[in-house]
Amino acid sequence: MATQAESGRKTQSFVSVHAGTIAVLAGALLLAIVPLVGSRYYVSVFTQILILSIFALSLGFLMGFPKLISLGHAAFFGVGAYAAGIFATRVDPNVVLTLGVALALSLLLALVIGVLSLRSTGIYFLMITLALAQLVYVASQQWESLTGGTNGLVGIPRPELFGLLRFDRTTFFYLVLLLAVLSYLLFRTLVRSPFGRILIGIGSNEQRMRAIGYSPRSYKLTAFVVAGAVAGLSGALWAHFNGIVTPEDLHWSHSAEALIMVIAGGAGTLIGPMLGAALIWLLESALQSYTDRSTMITGIVFILFVFFARNGIAGIAQSAWERVRR
Amino acid sequence: MSEIQTLATHMLNGLAYGFLLFILAAGLSLIFGMMDVINLSHGSFYLVGGFLGVGLVDDLGNWWLALAVSVGIVAVLGLIAEISLLRPMYNRDHLDQILLTFGLALIIEDASEWLFGTTIQSMSYPRLFSETVEVFGVVIPSYRLIVIFVGLLLAGALYLLLERTRIGSIIRAGVSDREMVSALGFNITAIFGGVFVCGLALAGFAGFIGTPILGVYSGLDFEILILTLIVVVVGGLGSLTGALWASLLIGLTQILGQAYFPSFASLIIYLVMAVVLLVRPQGLFQRRYA
Numbered sequence: 001m002a003t004q005a006e007s008g009r010k011t012q013s014f015v016s017v018h019a020g021t022i023a024v025l026a027g028a029l030l031l032a033i034v035p036l037v038g039s040r041y042y043v044s045v046f047t048q049i050l051i052l053s054i055f056a057l058s059l060g061f062l063m064g065f066p067k068l069i070s071l072g073h074a075a076f077f078g079v080g081a082y083a084a085g086i087f088a089t090r091v092d093p094n095v096v097l098t099l100g101v102a103l104a105l106s107l108l109l110a111l112v113i114g115v116l117s118l119r120s121t122g123i124y125f126l127m128i129t130l131a132l133a134q135l136v137y138v139a140s141q142q143w144e145s146l147t148g149g150t151n152g153l154v155g156i157p158r159p160e161l162f163g164l165l166r167f168d169r170t171t172f173f174y175l176v177l178l179l180a181v182l183s184y185l186l187f188r189t190l191v192r193s194p195f196g197r198i199l200i201g202i203g204s205n206e207q208r209m210r211a212i213g214y215s216p217r218s219y220k221l222t223a224f225v226v227a228g229a230v231a232g233l234s235g236a237l238w239a240h241f242n243g244i245v246t247p248e249d250l251h252w253s254h255s256a257e258a259l260i261m262v263i264a265g266g267a268g269t270l271i272g273p274m275l276g277a278a279l280i281w282l283l284e285s286a287l288q289s290y291t292d293r294s295t296m297i298t299g300i301v302f303i304l305f306v307f308f309a310r311n312g313i314a315g316i317a318q319s320a321w322e323r324v325r326r
Numbered sequence: 327m328s329e330i331q332t333l334a335t336h337m338l339n340g341l342a343y344g345f346l347l348f349i350l351a352a353g354l355s356l357i358f359g360m361m362d363v364i365n366l367s368h369g370s371f372y373l374v375g376g377f378l379g380v381g382l383v384d385d386l387g388n389w390w391l392a393l394a395v396s397v398g399i400v401a402v403l404g405l406i407a408e409i410s411l412l413r414p415m416y417n418r419d420h421l422d423q424i425l426l427t428f429g430l431a432l433i434i435e436d437a438s439e440w441l442f443g444t445t446i447q448s449m450s451y452p453r454l455f456s457e458t459v460e461v462f463g464v465v466i467p468s469y470r471l472i473v474i475f476v477g478l479l480l481a482g483a484l485y486l487l488l489e490r491t492r493i494g495s496i497i498r499a500g501v502s503d504r505e506m507v508s509a510l511g512f513n514i515t516a517i518f519g520g521v522f523v524c525g526l527a528l529a530g531f532a533g534f535i536g537t538p539i540l541g542v543y544s545g546l547d548f549e550i551l552i553l554t555l556i557v558v559v560v561g562g563l564g565s566l567t568g569a570l571w572a573s574l575l576i577g578l579t580q581i582l583g584q585a586y587f588p589s590f591a592s593l594i595i596y597l598v599m600a601v602v603l604l605v606r607p608q609g610l611f612q613r614r615y616a
Binding site: 306 | 415421426432590603
């Protein structure tokens with residue numbers, strides 16, 4: 001099977017094999033100019049979009065390949081945010097350490113939630129991830145001495161780097177941009193690796209993979225943990241950017257929003273969820289300045305995507321590309 | 327009032343709440359059993375039932391007439407949703423239909439905030455049951471007893487409908503093998519539509535009779551949805567017996583939790599669900615029929 005895939009790949013052109021990577025790198029180069037030409041406002045806008053796109057990417061990886069529909073992904077985002085925020089306020093705002101702590105804790109949480117929830121599949125998996133994530137949400141509200149309760153954790157200092165650099169708006173933007181590209185490359189490498197092939201196999205037919213002799217659960221758990229850790233990383237960046245973390249960052253509606261971003265962008269691709277994050281964020285913030293009914297319009301846009309463009313923006317782009325080539 | 331009496335009051339309130347959840351869970355379970363679709367707009371139709379009730383009780387002046395009209399309107403809205411959103415999607419993945427009901431829920435939530443604001447709206451009890459009564463030395467509003475009674479009645483009626491009637495056997499057959507029922511000449515589209523509309527009418531009914539107790543406000547829809555989902559998942563998806571026991575378990579846990587551990591009430595609910603699912607990943611009861 002491997003040789004078949006290899007030979008199949010040789011016949012494809014370089015561009016179509018690496019289309020996603022080329023697009024991401026080109027996009028990153030374009031974004032890299034933003035601080036040079038754009039106002040401070042646009043730098044903030046793109047920082048937020050990039051952080052959310054990392055979050056959506058991690059969920060999109062789960063939904064698109066092993067087909068794990070989780071409704072508790074915000075728990076990892078939130079725990080990463082709290083971990084980085086608490087560490088930065090109480091111990092050290094060194095970004096390597098805060099992100100490291102956030103990664104470690106969200107990874108650990110993903111391991112626990114993954115072990116517990118992956119016993120179930122389908123709608124049961126969705127519900128138990130929701131329940132466990134809501135437990136974390138309530139804990140973040142109640143553990144006031146650590147999290148600041150419902151008021152949230154405030155006064156998170158700007159991160160710095162071993163005393164060499166104190167991040168300002170622009171340098172922080174570049175940090176986020178770098179991490180977004182790295183996250184994409186991480187997931188892309190995973191998807192293209194033998195491990196990723198097995199995940200795709202599990203996503204399309206778990207029974208058959210088990211019959212061949214794979215143990216789907218350990219593969220799914222690994223995918224779940226990696227996705228959780230990356231979500232934690234995006235949460236940590238979010239905490240540094242906003243200077244505040246509230247329990248709302250862990251609420252299940254935040255998980256649902258990530259799910260909308262993935263669907264709008266296109267599950268089954270990696271670049272899609274990132275574009276979906278940009279689209280939904282821009283849509284909501286653009287609408288918010290004109291109308292209070294942004295949720296309704298988001299709902300309508302979401303329904304239209306499910307109805308007419310089930311593969312999201314990535315699907316639309318793909319079919320347009322094929323039409324051009326023909 | 328003694329400790330025991332306070333506890334008994336909470337227990338009765340918990341039972342009333344539990345049976346309210348049962349009416350919702352029965353509808354959700356019925357729809358899932360038949361169509362394999364988890365209706366994420368179930369709480370939204372509860373909300374619609376409640377808001378219609380608040381308005382219509384005032385306008386019509388008759389509580390019972392308002393109940394009938396509200397449930398009727400919810401059923402018509404449900405039919406429109408079924409025809410326009412779900413019916414074109416029957417040959418697609420069930421996940422698509424679930425996503426559509428989620429989109430619908432977002433729209434209804436925002437529309438309700440638009441139309442009614444975010445303040446909590448209340449509804450009076452029907453005049454017949456506005457008094458309090460004393461049961462075993464505990465004074466509670468008679469309306470709550472009626473909710474318990476209605477829940478029990480509905481559980482019995484649904485059981486008889488599904489087990490003892492021709493319609494029920496067609497629905498049960500449809501749950502286990504849709505293609506075969508369709509091949510035998512039954513109009514599966516009409517059955518699906520009917521079950522969906524009935525499920526939503528139950529949600530609207532629950533919204534109406536729940537409003538005098540809980541009030542109604544934008545945002546309640548998702549609270550109700552999550553609770554109902556917890557009930558059906560704990561009880562076992564598609565099991566009516568499971569829905570009944572799980573409703574009572576979750577209802578009692580919620581009310582007793584709120585009374586004795588107010589800051590951990592929601593934590594306890596999720597904990598119960600997590601524990602049940604860890605011990606029995608498919609819920610307490612096996613799926614038998616809708």
